[in-house]
Amino acid sequence: MTSPKDMPKQGRDKIDLEQDLSGLKKPSGRDAAFIVSETEEDAIVNISLRPSKIKEFIGQSGVVDNLKVSLDAAKKRGEPMEHTLLSGPPGLGKTSLANIIAHEMGTRITTTSGPAIARPGDLVGILTNLEAGDILFIDEIHRLSTTVEEYIYPAMENYEIDVIMDKGPYAKTYKFNLKPFTLIGATTRSGLLTAPMRSRFGILYHLEFYDVADLVTIITRSAKILNIPMEESAALEIARRARGTPRVANRLLRRVRDWVQVKKDGRITKDFTEEALKAHGIDSMGLDNVDRKVISVMHESFGGGPVGIESIAATMNEEPDTIVDVVEPFLLKIGFLKRTPRGRELTKPAYAHMGISNSSFAEKKLL
Ligand SMILES: Nc1ncnc2c1ncn2[C@@H]1O[C@H](COP(=O)(O)OP(=O)(O)OP(=O)(O)O)[C@@H](O)[C@H]1O
Numbered sequence: 001m002t003s004p005k006d007m008p009k010q011g012r013d014k015i016d017l018e019q020d021l022s023g024l025k026k027p028s029g030r031d032a033a034f035i036v037s038e039t040e041e042d043a044i045v046n047i048s049l050r051p052s053k054i055k056e057f058i059g060q061s062g063v064v065d066n067l068k069v070s071l072d073a074a075k076k077r078g079e080p081m082e083h084t085l086l087s088g089p090p091g092l093g094k095t096s097l098a099n100i101i102a103h104e105m106g107t108r109i110t111t112t113s114g115p116a117i118a119r120p121g122d123l124v125g126i127l128t129n130l131e132a133g134d135i136l137f138i139d140e141i142h143r144l145s146t147t148v149e150e151y152i153y154p155a156m157e158n159y160e161i162d163v164i165m166d167k168g169p170y171a172k173t174y175k176f177n178l179k180p181f182t183l184i185g186a187t188t189r190s191g192l193l194t195a196p197m198r199s200r201f202g203i204l205y206h207l208e209f210y211d212v213a214d215l216v217t218i219i220t221r222s223a224k225i226l227n228i229p230m231e232e233s234a235a236l237e238i239a240r241r242a243r244g245t246p247r248v249a250n251r252l253l254r255r256v257r258d259w260v261q262v263k264k265d266g267r268i269t270k271d272f273t274e275e276a277l278k279a280h281g282i283d284s285m286g287l288d289n290v291d292r293k294v295i296s297v298m299h300e301s302f303g304g305g306p307v308g309i310e311s312i313a314a315t316m317n318e319e320p321d322t323i324v325d326v327v328e329p330f331l332l333k334i335g336f337l338k339r340t341p342r343g344r345e346l347t348k349p350a351y352a353h354m355g356i357s358n359s360s361f362a363e364k365k366l367l
């Protein structure tokens with residue numbers, strides 16, 4: 001099964017499609033890079049690299065161990081799994097895990113996303129089509145509208161949904177009984193989820209960035225599936241620059257492979273990897289042009305902060321969401337940014353990495 005992003009256009013909701021097209025009309029920053037670098041072939045390759053069984057899912061041992069227990073318990077009881085919320089930055093495996101849960105439970109999975117369920121009617125259609133034990137996967141669940149959310153609560157709690165027909169004095173409520181199902185929600189921003197929504201999930205898993213060793217395993221597995229001969233040191237080099245993110249690791253692997261294909265034996269070496277990644281603007285920490293732009297804008301326009309994301313985004317002519325979802329979590333993780341009550345601030349290691357002298361940093365702090 002695929003996430004809405006991976007699905008062919010005709011299988012997707014009209015509203016979602018319109019949003020996509022408007023996004024395509026005005027690509028910006030990381031989206032622009034994404035559109036240029038993710039080809040149709042990439043999308044297909046992505047699906048082939050997605051782990052489908054729990055034993056193929058590498059890393060995240062805390063989440064995986066707990067999940068195994070929950071799966072076993074649900075199977076023993078002969079009941080669907082509890083509603084599960086998966087949160088964490090993009091590309092860490094939320095969609096993969098949802099599909100793995102369906103595979104392990106031996107159930108069907110219906111995939112949709114918060115913005116795709118525009119009206120309560122859309123939700124009723126989806127819910128009433130679910131069979132007993134089915135999984136409903138809602139990606140970007142924090143983007144569900146409040147009205148739709150209200151309809152989901154009784155569905156999650158009692159497997160029923162109330163539909164109000166007509167308006168005013170003629171309004172009538174119809175109750176639909178649903179088959180027991182599992183809702184799996186995925187979000188890059190669990191903080192934006194409403195409290196009533198969050199409290200209805202029995203299981204909450206937060207995915208963390210992967211360590212280099214796990215990324216090496218993921219890259220080696222992908223290289224094997226894609227039949228790419230690669231030296232171990234090259235896998236390590238890609239892993240070190242993959243921003244702790246399997247999707248980025250797989251993407252870098254493919255870019256390096258393209259680069260290497262001009263070589264005689266096509267074998268990926270460490271030197272070639274370094275050269276290829278440099279040519280794609282990926283530096284030694286795995287930062288790309290957008291990451292570095294954020295740092296330089298913070299330094300040049302805001303004296304290193306504290307500054308709000310909105311201001312950084314406006315200066316870069318970039319969507320604040322891109323910065324909050326994609327850029328910021330990794331910069332926070334590697335300690336290049338810190339959050340303060342007054343906004344984001346650059347740290348010493350960020351200055352050091354960008355080659356901005358310590359003295360100018362010290363001066364700035366003294367002012
Ligand atoms: N633990 C893992 N082991 C192996 N490969 C993984 C793992 N997690 C993710 N991947 C790879 O990374 C790709 C992206 O994962 P996935 O689409 O599940 O991320 P996501 O968290 O749903 O991202 P988004 O928030 O952007 O939807 C997958 O196609 C898969 O190849």
Ligand SMILES: [Mg+2]
Nearest residue numbers: 003094095139
């Ligand atoms: Mg996903």
